Amino acid sequence: MKVVITPRGFANYGLDQIAWMKSKGLDVHYNDTGLAYTYEEFLELTKDADAIIVGVDKMDREMLEHTPNLKVVCKFGVGTDNIDLEYCKEHDIYVGRTVGSNSKSVAEHVIAMMFDEAKNLYTCIKEVKEHDWKKPTGREISGKKLGIIGFGMIGKYLADFANGLEMDVYAYDAFEINPETAKEHHVKISSFDEIIENCDYISLHVPLLESTKNMISTIEFKKMKKDACILNAARGGIVDEKALYEALVTHEIRSACFDVYSTEPPTKEDKLLELPNFFLTPHTAARTQESEQRTCKMSSEIIVKQLLGE
Numbered sequence: 001m002k003v004v005i006t007p008r009g010f011a012n013y014g015l016d017q018i019a020w021m022k023s024k025g026l027d028v029h030y031n032d033t034g035l036a037y038t039y040e041e042f043l044e045l046t047k048d049a050d051a052i053i054v055g056v057d058k059m060d061r062e063m064l065e066h067t068p069n070l071k072v073v074c075k076f077g078v079g080t081d082n083i084d085l086e087y088c089k090e091h092d093i094y095v096g097r098t099v100g101s102n103s104k105s106v107a108e109h110v111i112a113m114m115f116d117e118a119k120n121l122y123t124c125i126k127e128v129k130e131h132d133w134k135k136p137t138g139r140e141i142s143g144k145k146l147g148i149i150g151f152g153m154i155g156k157y158l159a160d161f162a163n164g165l166e167m168d169v170y171a172y173d174a175f176e177i178n179p180e181t182a183k184e185h186h187v188k189i190s191s192f193d194e195i196i197e198n199c200d201y202i203s204l205h206v207p208l209l210e211s212t213k214n215m216i217s218t219i220e221f222k223k224m225k226k227d228a229c230i231l232n233a234a235r236g237g238i239v240d241e242k243a244l245y246e247a248l249v250t251h252e253i254r255s256a257c258f259d260v261y262s263t264e265p266p267t268k269e270d271k272l273l274e275l276p277n278f279f280l281t282p283h284t285a286a287r288t289q290e291s292e293q294r295t296c297k298m299s300s301e302i303i304v305k306q307l308l309g310e
Contacts, residue, residue: 001307002069004046005030006037007055007076013289014296021300024308026051039063046070051307053299056264056283059083064091072306074299077102077286079235081208096302100153101294102286106259107157109285110203110233111165113257114141117229117279142166147195148187150205150234151177158203159185170195174206197223201231208235216240221247227254233285236262241272248277259285 003026010018011032021028029045031037037045042057043066051072052059059073064087073083074096088095116122119138127134146162148155151173159169163186170190171177177189195202202224206212216230217240224230230253232239241262247253255277263270264283272278286295304310 001025001050002027002029002048003051003053003303003307004049005053006042006057007031007053007295008034008036009076009287009292010053010296013292014300017296017300021304024304024310026304026307051303053303054083056082061087064088064093072096072303074098074302076295076299079207081235094306096299096306098295098298098302101298102288102291103153104157105288105291106154106233106285107161108288109259109281110158110231110257111161113231113233113259113279113281114201114229117255117257122279123276141201144168144200145170145198146201146203147172147190147199148203148205149173149192149195151181151187152205154233155203155205156181156185158205159187167201170199174211193223196220198225200225200227201229203231204234204238206234206238208237213237214240214243216244218243218246221252224253226251229253229255229257231257233259236260236264244278245272245275248272248275255279259283 003021005028008031010030018028018030037057039058043063046052046067048069049067050069052070053074053076055076059082061084064084070093072094073088075083076098078097078099080095080097083095085095118141120136123136142165144167146167147170148158149172151171155171159171162169169187171182171187172190172192172195182189215238221243244256248256257279259281260283261280266273
């Protein structure tokens with residue numbers, strides 16, 4: 001049975017897992033090119049695949065119709081918005097996720113973005129390298145209010161880190177948060193509106209669904225504090241980027257720190273990239289050596305279990 005692996009992380013951190021899958025008799029093809037597959041390359045490689053470990057490659061209905069042997073898809077991560085789940089359900093294709101493998105890495109990245117924004121780190125380092133010795137005044141994170149929208153594993157890690165910084169942490173989730181869980185992570189259970197209106201930092205950790213698309217838009221920005229910073233390390237499309245541009249230009253909010261975007265990479269003409277109070281990293285929050293190793297291991301185990309029952 002053929003297994004196709006698209007994430008490039010396997011070439012660096014998953015060779016032991018590839019060898020393990022091969023020892024089980026699986027025919028494993030992995031991406032060692034250093035480049036993302038084109039859509040055409042992806043179609044050609046997967047036309048006879050029994051299983052696919054997929055990163056951000058698009059697996060829409062058109063693509064899936066070219067994989068008649070497909071039995072298992074495992075997302076190299078958590079978000080499945082690039083996979084046509086309805087098609088998979090219709091054709092009994094199992095869809096797995098590596099839940100928790102990169103949660104700590106993403107939470108750390110959010111904290112790093114908060115420090116970068118609050119302490120002017122990017123600007124200062126860039127200016128010093130250009131022989132420009134300025135001393136902008138930053139702000140303390142300690143004592144500020146952090147609102148976490150989406151209190152899954154990433155949200156819980158983020159709460160723990162923020163508690164260590166002496167922040168006041170508030171949490172909201174579409175599902176009821178267990179009071180004991182809130183107590184364990186020292187968070188105050190809040191409503192969506194309470195977080196939007198009262199928090200200094202608002203961090204998003206929800207999947208991209210029809211119900212969450214553009215969940216932060218003009219109305220929400222107008223309710224936020226003038227010096228609020230919004231952080232998105234979840235999925236592009238959760239924040240209305242046109243509304244965000246207006247909110248940043250008119251200083252309805254102070255800043256935005258993103259690791260994800262609606263179009264990745266963004267176009268060169270994108271106006272948000274020109275703003276000094278908009279920070280964007282290239283969807284790297286989940287990418288650490290440790291998380292890559294965990295994700296390689298978990299995804300390989302899911303494939304072997306579903307294909308071979310082991």
